[in-house]
Amino acid sequence: MSAATFINIQNLSVGYTSQSGEIIRVLRNVSLSINRGESIGLVGESGSGKSTLALAALGFFKRGLRALEGDVEFDGIDMLALERDDLQAIRGGRLALIPQNSGQSLTPTLRIGLQVAEALRLHSQLNESDFEARVVELLTQVRLPEPATLLSRFPHELSGGQQQRVAVAMALAGEPDALLLDEPTTGLDVTTQAHILELLRDLASERNMAMLYVSHDLGAISRVCDRVAVMYAGEIVLKGSTKQVLLSPRHPYAHGLLSSIPRLTQTSLPLALDGRPPMPSETITGCAFADRCALADERCRSTPPTLKQLESGEKVRCFHPDRIDQLPVVNKTVTQKGNVSADHGGDALGLNQLAISYAKPSLWNQLFSNASMPPATVDNINILIRTGETLGLVGESGSGKSTILKAIAGLISPKTGHLVLNGEGRLTPKVENRSALHLRQIQMIFQNPDDSLNPRHNIAQILAQPLRLYFSLTGEELRQRSIELLERVRLGSHYLDRRPSQLSGGEKQRVAVARAFAAEPAIVLCDEVTSALDVSVQAAVLDLLNELKAQRGTTYIFVSHDLAVVKAISNRVAVLYQGRLCEIGPVEAVYSKPFHPYTDVLLGAVLEPDPNFMPKLSADDVVELSPPKTGCPFQRRCPRKLGKICDTDVPPGRIFDNGHQINCHIPETDL
Amino acid sequence: MSTAALTKNPAKRQRYVAVLLDMMNRPSGAIGLSLVLFHLCLAIISPVIVPYDFKLQDASLMLSQPSNAHWLGADHLGRDIFSRTMLGGREALLVTGIATPLAVLWGGFVGILFGLTGGRLDEILMRIVDAFLSLPWILKMLVLIVTFGTGLEVLIPTLAFFYGIPVIRIARAATHDVIARDFVWAAKARGHSRISIIWRELLPNVLDTLMVEGAMRWSWMLLAFSSLSFLGFGVSPPTPDWGLMISDARGYMSFAPWGVIGPVVALSSLIIGINLTADALAKALGIDRAQKAPM
Numbered sequence: 001m002s003a004a005t006f007i008n009i010q011n012l013s014v015g016y017t018s019q020s021g022e023i024i025r026v027l028r029n030v031s032l033s034i035n036r037g038e039s040i041g042l043v044g045e046s047g048s049g050k051s052t053l054a055l056a057a058l059g060f061f062k063r064g065l066r067a068l069e070g071d072v073e074f075d076g077i078d079m080l081a082l083e084r085d086d087l088q089a090i091r092g093g094r095l096a097l098i099p100q101n102s103g104q105s106l107t108p109t110l111r112i113g114l115q116v117a118e119a120l121r122l123h124s125q126l127n128e129s130d131f132e133a134r135v136v137e138l139l140t141q142v143r144l145p146e147p148a149t150l151l152s153r154f155p156h157e158l159s160g161g162q163q164q165r166v167a168v169a170m171a172l173a174g175e176p177d178a179l180l181l182d183e184p185t186t187g188l189d190v191t192t193q194a195h196i197l198e199l200l201r202d203l204a205s206e207r208n209m210a211m212l213y214v215s216h217d218l219g220a221i222s223r224v225c226d227r228v229a230v231m232y233a234g235e236i237v238l239k240g241s242t243k244q245v246l247l248s249p250r251h252p253y254a255h256g257l258l259s260s261i262p263r264l265t266q267t268s269l270p271l272a273l274d275g276r277p278p279m280p281s282e283t284i285t286g287c288a289f290a291d292r293c294a295l296a297d298e299r300c301r302s303t304p305p306t307l308k309q310l311e312s313g314e315k316v317r318c319f320h321p322d323r324i325d326q327l328p329v330v331n332k333t334v335t336q337k338g339n340v341s342a343d344h345g346g347d348a349l350g351l352n353q354l355a356i357s358y359a360k361p362s363l364w365n366q367l368f369s370n371a372s373m374p375p376a377t378v379d380n381i382n383i384l385i386r387t388g389e390t391l392g393l394v395g396e397s398g399s400g401k402s403t404i405l406k407a408i409a410g411l412i413s414p415k416t417g418h419l420v421l422n423g424e425g426r427l428t429p430k431v432e433n434r435s436a437l438h439l440r441q442i443q444m445i446f447q448n449p450d451d452s453l454n455p456r457h458n459i460a461q462i463l464a465q466p467l468r469l470y471f472s473l474t475g476e477e478l479r480q481r482s483i484e485l486l487e488r489v490r491l492g493s494h495y496l497d498r499r500p501s502q503l504s505g506g507e508k509q510r511v512a513v514a515r516a517f518a519a520e521p522a523i524v525l526c527d528e529v530t531s532a533l534d535v536s537v538q539a540a541v542l543d544l545l546n547e548l549k550a551q552r553g554t555t556y557i558f559v560s561h562d563l564a565v566v567k568a569i570s571n572r573v574a575v576l577y578q579g580r581l582c583e584i585g586p587v588e589a590v591y592s593k594p595f596h597p598y599t600d601v602l603l604g605a606v607l608e609p610d611p612n613f614m615p616k617l618s619a620d621d622v623v624e625l626s627p628p629k630t631g632c633p634f635q636r637r638c639p640r641k642l643g644k645i646c647d648t649d650v651p652p653g654r655i656f657d658n659g660h661q662i663n664c665h666i667p668e669t670d671l
Numbered sequence: 672m673s674t675a676a677l678t679k680n681p682a683k684r685q686r687y688v689a690v691l692l693d694m695m696n697r698p699s700g701a702i703g704l705s706l707v708l709f710h711l712c713l714a715i716i717s718p719v720i721v722p723y724d725f726k727l728q729d730a731s732l733m734l735s736q737p738s739n740a741h742w743l744g745a746d747h748l749g750r751d752i753f754s755r756t757m758l759g760g761r762e763a764l765l766v767t768g769i770a771t772p773l774a775v776l777w778g779g780f781v782g783i784l785f786g787l788t789g790g791r792l793d794e795i796l797m798r799i800v801d802a803f804l805s806l807p808w809i810l811k812m813l814v815l816i817v818t819f820g821t822g823l824e825v826l827i828p829t830l831a832f833f834y835g836i837p838v839i840r841i842a843r844a845a846t847h848d849v850i851a852r853d854f855v856w857a858a859k860a861r862g863h864s865r866i867s868i869i870w871r872e873l874l875p876n877v878l879d880t881l882m883v884e885g886a887m888r889w890s891w892m893l894l895a896f897s898s899l900s901f902l903g904f905g906v907s908p909p910t911p912d913w914g915l916m917i918s919d920a921r922g923y924m925s926f927a928p929w930g931v932i933g934p935v936v937a938l939s940s941l942i943i944g945i946n947l948t949a950d951a952l953a954k955a956l957g958i959d960r961a962q963k964a965p966m
Contacts, residue, residue: 409860431862439862452853456875465871466861519861 005073006210007034007057007095007178012070014052014061015280024280026052026065028234031307032212036177039204039211041225041242043218043257045534046505047277049234054180054214058095059087075177093123093174100183102167106155112139113151116170123174138169143199160397161192168199178210185220189396189561194605194615197223216534218261219607222246223615230254233277233288236307240314242611250314250321252293259328260539261609262568264591269568271328272543273536276504287318294327295320346387348523348555349408349427350420354381356400356407356579357415375627376415378403378579380650387522390549390556392570392587394563394602400579401559405525408557409444410434422522440470443521447528449508453500459486459511460496466518485514489544506537510544517548526558530565542569563606567591575599577634578627585660594671596662597640632665640666693955700951706944710937714761723751725758725911734927743933746919755911756933760941762906763913766823767892770830774892775885778835782842783877787850787869793843800839808833808895809902816904826905830895834888838881845880849873879956886949890942897938913938 009032015025027049034040044050055061056072059079072079074095079087091097099105106115116138117131126134132151139147142165155163164184171179181200185193201224204211213225221228221242228245230238230253238251249255256273263270275292278284287305290296299319307317357376378400385391393401406412408419410431419427421438428434443466446452453462463482467473473481483493489510500508509529516524526545530538546569549556560566566573567587574584575596583596590599604616618639627633631647638646642665651663654671662671694700723741732749735741743752785793803811812829819825849855850873858868899905900914908915913934920930 411856411860431860434862436862442860444857444860446853446857448853452857454854454872454876457871461871465858465863469861469863515857 005033006036006038006075007032007212008071008073009033009053009057010071010073012053012056012072013068014049014056014065015068016064016066018281022281023068025068026234026280027056029070030231030234030236032229032236032239034178034210034212036210037205037208038227039201039213039225041221041228042212042214042231043216043221043228044231045216045257045277045536047280048231050214050231051182053231054182054212055097057180057212058091058097060091092119092171094177095180096171096174096176096178097180097182098164098167098171098184100186102164102184105167106163108155110154111151112153112155112158112166115155116166116173119170119173134173135169138172139166141172141203142166142169143195144169159192160188161196164188164192164196165199168196168203172203176209178212179204181211181213181215183215183217184213186215186217190563190602190607191396191605191617193220194223194607194617195620197607198617200224217607218246218258218535218609222609222611222613223607230257233284234280235288235317236315237289237317238314239307240312244312244314246609246611248324250310250312250316250324251318252295252320252324252327253289255324255327256292257536258609260536262539262542262562262564263608264564264567264603264606265608267567267587269542269546270539272540274540276506295323347384347420347423348387348389349385349557350423351381351383351385351404351408351417352420353417354404354407354414354419355379355416356403356412358412375629376579377627378407379627381417381579381581383574383581383584385523385555385557387555388549388553389571390558390569392566392573393557393559393576394561394566394573395576396561396602398578399576401576402527403579404576405444405527405557405559408523409442409525436470440519441522442525443516443519443523444525444527445509445512445516445529448532449500449505449512450532452512453508453515455500458497458499459503462500462511463496463515463518466515470519481518485518486511488517488548489514504537505533506540509533509537509541513541513544513548517552517554520552521554523555523557526556526560528560529558531560531562538565545569563591563602575602580627580633581663582634583660583662585656585662586658589656589658589660594656594662594668596664596671597638597666598634601637601639632663642666690952690955694948694951697951697954699947700955703944703947703949703951706940707948710760710764710941710944713757714764717757717761721754721757723754725750725755726909727751734923734930736927737929744927744929746916746930747923752916752930752933755916756913756937759911759913759916759934760937762910763893763896763900766826766830766896767889770827770834771885771889771892773827773831774835774888775838775881776835777831778838779842779877779881781835782839783846783869783873785839786843786846787873797840797843800836803836804840809898812895812899813902813904816899821904821907826896826899830892834892834895838884838888841884842877842881845877846873849876879958883949883953883956883958886945886952890945890949893938893942893945 009030012027012030013025014027015023018024030053032040032053042050042053052062052065056067057074059072059082061067067080074090077090113132113135116135120126120131120134135151136147139150144150144162144165158166184200185196188196197220203209211224213221215221225242228240228242229236230245230251232253238245238249238254245254246258249258259271260273261270273292278288284304286301286303287296290300293300305317305319307315309315310321355376356378359374381404383391393404395401403412407414410429413429421427421441427438431439460482463485464478467478467481482496486492486495491507491510503511530541533541542565545556548554558566558569570587572585573587573590575582575590575598577598582598583590591603601618604618607615620637628635631649632638632651635641635646645665649665651665654662654664654668656662656668664671694704727750729745729749732741732745734747735745737744741751741753743756746752746755785796812833815829816825855868855872858872896905897914900912901918903918906912906915916934917931923930
């Protein structure tokens, strides 16, 4: 077996025949080769064809797609010419796939042990009697705790990170020579993601596997890959070593993509990449990126560039790789987020001793048992939000950040505590009982615009809802106001007749933003508003939110799991764990020493798109399902736990300058 | 309800036109729609174009073979089977054509109501629905028909009632799907009234499902009506009806098998047509989740 090319994709084009009989190309003339022991990252935004390419390496095409031309070879075997039975022997055996969201790829009704054994039955020569020992060995290899007891568990009893590890174990069962990973850590918490990436990296180097790592996340790519290929509109536009691509990208698209990622080292907003990629059905005469490129000239629009090798070793599909320096790097055009002084405007919203509980005692327990209730999901939240400021709420899944937003919106009632609006008086907990004025003043933007915009309404109808409800606008007045709103979110009047399904993800989220601002609100609740978007689109939406805030002095409560995004947009940050406040203070204070141990863990796990950056992993990624009954919420995972006091006593608030507060037993000087 | 919206809102009208065009572009939709349309036209104009009077008995023609004068032969009373087949769907289409919308309306209404209520009451009501569905339909219907008689005034409400019950399940499930989505939460957070949320956010999304369900119910109901006629509880003689005709011709199958061909072909082509239409409608509306297995 030659040490050279292991997976070899040559001049591959993949496409489908449209209803009108045209052949539409999703991948255009893509070549990629991976050597044994090498890991290659495949980066691109949604629709760039990166997943299609990874699946093509398996000789697999999604329904409707087919290879139009080109070759796919795996270790000298022509994958496109193989019969189904022969393909099945290779797939999952020597060439394994680890999909995104493996929670859905595990069978919910089979125990973990059986599912991993199934992979052994298909792809190993072992005797049935040796399966159990081997399964335990595999689960140990993927660093799952107590593998012997895991055998009899069902998938739903494991956390998302553990499920992903089981998927890795199943992939390893066939002793693969190559791994294909399709967004394997997307949707996991930062700490979990960092641990899984470490695991994958170590496995690949131990077993000398070839890896193709598909992701939109350049931070993850920088941790595991030696080389990176950047895809745009079905083509590879830049190929080079991870260092070259991430530190000095020589293609304008890669450059734009990297500048649109918010980073912990910056406090300003990232630079948005305007426009949208061409659809596969559009005819492209020149460079596919020309319309969005600041360097584009006549030649770029008329002649398609070829993939050329530079002296430094990268391959670039661009006429101007030497002019990249002329592109802007930092965001200078937009308004910087203003500092909110303590006396400015007063208080927008106060959360007083807020506690929220989802658990309801059953009738049986109420009558016959005095079993105590589980601790509240969210407890003891005291935050005062000032007018015109952006408060970021960060934490991993289950930290109660969205629950708090729902309580503010009146969608769930707090168990105890109350909300104070404008420093005036209590806000009625239930949305049904709130006054029209209060309703109008608090608006919410949801995570996924696919879900928050009614698919059966057009944009005009969507925007009309708040305008009719709060301002009783009708007819021409309504139309004018809707157009005004669309223009404010940088969309035009021609969007009025469209339906959400006809818009891109970023456009849909803009409509959702416009709908929230239609009410002329004082407070806007943003629930993970950029998590479902591509990074370049995320930057544009963040930019828009910041601009609207500057124009109108709106107060934001911005919930996100992404610490870099929160840092980019917020004035103040609150760090939550298990529904309890760990740390709150101005951005600069929270993101620098002194740290709450949990903040330290979170920041350490963030992956920067920089190969020189090393995450430090100081706590296990075990997911806790309910908060502890007494003491500090972080007691079970804390790397700096003091002792018994953490288990029994609620940590005191340590106060620093500028209202920076850390709830921890560790003395101020040691934090 | 939908017709009022149709004329009022051009965007909605456009959508239904697009759905219709989409259906006609699919083989299932084109075949299905033309079969249904053919039967509807036939039902309307057949009294004018039938070659013979359906009541006309000719003893000399009793159980005669198909011939040039009588294309499908004659039945045991010497009546022209071709003419009777042409007329045989009128009663069935009339009854089911009224009963289907009634069933979808009441079943849909109750289903949406259950779906919105939720909680323990919803659970209890659904178990009652389940219990009802577990009884054989023919038994349930015969009880009512034997008690109240077989006229249209009994058949239509009976069919509408029993065929509305499965619609409850569908409407409830569709409601549950929609109310969990963020756009409903968004409307709630804005402070819209319950009625407005149901009308604007929920109904448009449930309506598609109900339309497809209605088309499916229609074909089941036609089968049920024909079965009742076959058993002698549907249309009373001498009115021609496919179910009744099959029942009559069944006794002579061994020596005059052509008697069943006409009504069987007519009935099955109509039902296949409706099913194909429902299938194309689901696909055109984008609520058909059937997918090819990945293997």
